[in-house]
Amino acid sequence: MRFMMIVKSAEKWGFPPKELMDAIGKLSEEAVKAGTMLGNGGLLPSAKGTSVRVSGGKLIVKDGPFTEAKEVVGGYAQFELTSKEVAVESAKRFMELHRQHWPEWEGETEVRQMYEPGDFPH
């Protein structure tokens, strides 16, 4: 089963400390060695982003920062794992690193299963 891990937090926290980045690097390396991580990436601040929205039958294009959002997506990773429980366990390990190396930070990792071939209705 494929999972998308989506990391969200408020933008006020800024860039993560080096210790956390190193620890995440090590965890990622382990995940690659375990054959479970397909890809990952971090996103630039929303100030460099743009939102393209459909609302009231209109396209609304608005440059960042996304000030109205409480938390924004900061990064993602795609995993192939054997169960939802394994995915949650992996997310816990990832967030545990944040707790250890950046105690004041607050945020979340959303664990979302992706569609499989058989899940498509058409």
Added chain:
Amino acid sequence: MTATDTHRAIDAVWRIESARIIAGLARIVRDVGLAEELAQDALVAALQQWPESGIPDNPGAWLMAAAKHRAIDMFRRNKRLERKHEELGRKLQAQQEMAVTDFDGALDDDIGDDLLRLVFVSCHPVLSTEARVALTLRLLGGLTTEEIARAFLVPEPTIAQRIVRAKRTLAEAHVPFEVPRGGELAARLSSVLEVIYLVFNEGYSATSGGDWMRPALCEDALRLGRILAELASQEPEVHGLVALMEIQASRSRARVSSSGEPILLLDQNRAHWDQLLIRRGLAALDRAEKLRGMRGPYALQAAIAACHARALTPEETDWARIVALYEALAQLAPSPVVELNRAVAVAMAFGPVAGLELVDGLTAEPSLRGYHLLPSVRGDLLKKLGRFEEARAEFERAAALTRNARERDLLLDRARACAGS
């Protein structure tokens, strides 16, 4: 956290950690079966204690430590026994004392080497292919006996028996817990790759059962392949196999219609190909090609798959290159099926006459006698040449040979279309 939640979390921890724990223990106790039992004992301890105590901060380390204590207890028990048989036991005792002292260091060492040893032992040639598959999925894939049984549509006791026997065979044959060296390595590695690709193919085009694909098996095989690619990163064929599986898996979504019928490669909607897996496959192929030596059969097949993956439309396919790759493959691993595939590529690259010439050369091949794709390909080429009556006969022959009902319908449709032309 409820007891059910805890059990689920323990199950997840086990799936993540079990192969590493078993591999680390196997190095110490030199017996894969015993290592798995010790690891299982640790799991049982976790199931008893964690619902009370909560899940420890580092559950993997906890399991490893628990298994380690059990191993040390076992050594001590053996040592006490030896005291009773002192003359016999003195030498062994010294060895085992050393083993206990070494234990901490050994388990902290890079676990990668142990995992690689575990791969080679699980795919050891003293075992039957079926036993290798079951043991590999169990010890390295972290699958339960029930899951393996379900995947291969075999009763659970059959798989359980197979695993028990495999462990016994390994112990009785005194198979060393090591990575083969020198001349032996190539043959043993190809046995490992064969097991992984067999698991993949069973998932990709299931030989039995109602579903044409069983994606979980493809994922298990891919995971094993990716692990192996990091453990044996200097072996080009490992990357070749991973590339082949990644690229084939990239088409999973496109190769079945909504009603479950297979869709042939050239008819697939390429927008449904998984670009992430294609990218990974091409990267793996690149790794294989950057390593020394000539390309092996997996890298060649991956290179053929890559030709399709790179083509945005079927018309853009580099058929001349595919022909060249099939020629190389036919030299390295000659087989009538490879020849038939080469004939198809030749027909696409140089026209149906050239392809038909090669196919006609295969009609007398005994091993292809019952192979429905031979008359199917021949019918296709005859039809392209406007020889409709002969084409119709070939499609009908192919329909009579296939065991897949949906494919049969498709072939009979094509036969009827020829009759109307």
